[in-house]
Amino acid sequence: MKLKIFYYKSAHGNFGDDLNSWFWDALLPGFFDNNEDVRVSGIGTIITSAMPDANRWIVFSSGVGYGYPPTNFNSKSWETICVRGPLSAKILGLPDDKYITDGAALLNTLxxxxxxxxxxxxxxxxxxxxxxxxxxxxxxxxxxxxxxxxxxxxxxxxxxxxxxxxxxxxxxxxxxxxxxxxxxxxxxxxxxxxxxxxxxxxxxxxxxxxxxxxxxxxxxxxxxxxxxxxxxxxxxxxxxxxxxxxxxxxxxxxxxxxxxxxxxxxxxxxxxxxxxxxxxxxxxxxxxxxxxxxxxxxxxxxxxxxxxxxxxxxxxxDDNKFNDNLERLLGGVKKLSKLR
Incomplete structure (x- = not known):
């Protein structure tokens, strides 16, 4: 099983969203493809009702910021590895251990x-x-x-x-x-x-x-x-x-x-x-x-x-806080890599 990354695409381009197009392949080479049955929500404020249908959704470091999540969010077809922060977790009804930080922090590891x-x-x-x-x-x-x-x-x-x-x-x-x-x-x-x-x-x-x-x-x-x-x-x-x-x-x-x-x-x-x-x-x-x-x-x-x-x-x-977040994100990447 392979997965497809979902992210927001601005008509004119926006670097914070566009990095999703290559970032995930750099982290997990050969892991992703265009199979729309299983999608991964990537970096960005993208957890909204506008997310496309999929048989399975995996959330990794995405955030809330506009509107409602999909009506079936948190059902058996959804797996949340982590969201961006505590406000996203609160709105989504997730426990505190389900937020880490924005996934772009992983650029530090490349x-x-x-x-x-x-x-x-x-x-x-x-x-x-x-x-x-x-x-x-x-x-x-x-x-x-x-x-x-x-x-x-x-x-x-x-x-x-x-x-x-x-x-x-x-x-x-x-x-x-x-x-x-x-x-x-x-x-x-x-x-x-x-x-x-x-x-x-x-x-x-x-x-x-x-x-x-x-x-x-x-x-x-x-x-x-x-x-x-x-x-x-x-x-x-x-x-x-x-x-x-x-x-x-x-x-x-x-x-x-x-x-x-x-x-x-x-x-x-x-x-x-x-x-x-x-x-x-x-x-x-x-x-x-x-x-x-x-x-x-x-x-x-x-x-x-x-x-x-x-x-x-x-x-x-603080270096210690940043490194702690980074270690937890890397743990999330490892978990994601096992979801084949």
Whole structure:
């Protein structure tokens, strides 16, 4: 019996998801194929009702962050080796021994991505969430702050090597921080918009005994500012300032109940069109048609905060805690390898 890895595939690419395409074969060569009867849910926030049907599901380090799990989750056809963190375990009704940490920590065990000594690492990089590319001007911000911009839509191995070779990683994308921690590179959590998901970040940071205290960069363009202001109207506001675990859990359950209402789909389409797509297109046409720049003030403000982040020491999990998590993940890989 062989198994097929399931993960989220962004139409434009996203390194944190795309690493699934080669990562598992590197861990267990020849173990996986395209047999859709048995699926393994890999790295990412993918435990939702949108998961495809399979005769058997095996969960390894995946997370919760949006919506409900499949209706038959935890039935005999499901085997959970581990989930990403305690918030995922709580929502899924799993005991505490069923969470470890995000599986991307296992990159640390691959020869190609062996952590480098600090003396061989150079510079500061910024990795935005892939949604920040839609309306943001983050390359301009980075240039002004003297920080290297790393596009999250680049090939995942290129992004990981950029992280591995940096002295400090400024992370709007959660997997930039997760991979930096795996490479033993200090990282700083940042917020480009209220679409950044506090629940997901807490799910991970709780597993490494660190707080989630992000620096808010603000918007880098007028279009990004307008988009951010209306995210709450169509349910895309996931940032919860100063939230603790209990509030994040209760807010998650409340929001997913609303979004499961029969009217939500039509409401979302209408409000997203009215408050994002149409205004965004209109502002872009005005900027292009009249050749005007409305973004300099936003770029200046974000660059100042990015520069502050660049000059901070950053976070890094304790070596003993990281190694303990890694040992448990390797135990999970061994268990997975026996499920043929």
């Amino acid at each position: 020869t190609e991505f062996k952590p480098l000594p600090e003396s061989e690492r150079h510079g500061t990089i910024f990795v935005p969430h892939h949604h920040a590319l839609v309306t943001g001007k983050w390359e301009n911000v980075c240039k002004q702050a003297g920080v290297e911009f790393v596009n999250p839509q680049w090939d995942s191995k290129i992004v990981i090597q950029k992280i591995r070779n940096a002295k400090l990683v400024l992370a709007d994308a959660m997997h930039a921080a997760i991979i930096a921690d795996a490479m033993r590179v200090p990282w700083v959590p940042l917020i480009t918009s209220s679409q950044i998901n506090t629940f997901k970040w807490l799910d991970w940071t709780q597993t490494i005994n660190l707080p989630y205290s992000p620096m808010v960069l603000g918007s880098s363009s007028l279009r990004e500012y307008m988009r951010d202001k209306f995210l709450h109207i169509y349910g895309e506001r996931y940032f919860l300032p100063n939230a603790d675990v209990e509030f994040a859990l209760s807010n998650f359950e409340r929001q997913r109940k609303i979004k499961n209402s029969k009217w939500w789909g039509s409401y979302y389409d209408l409000t997203c069109l009215a408050f994002h797509r149409v205004p965004n297109k209109g502002m872009r046409m005005i900027e292009d048609g009249f050749n005007i720049n409305l973004d300099n003030r936003f770029i200046d403000n974000s660059a100042k905060i990015l520069l502050q982040a660049k000059n901070s020491s950053g976070f890094l999990s």
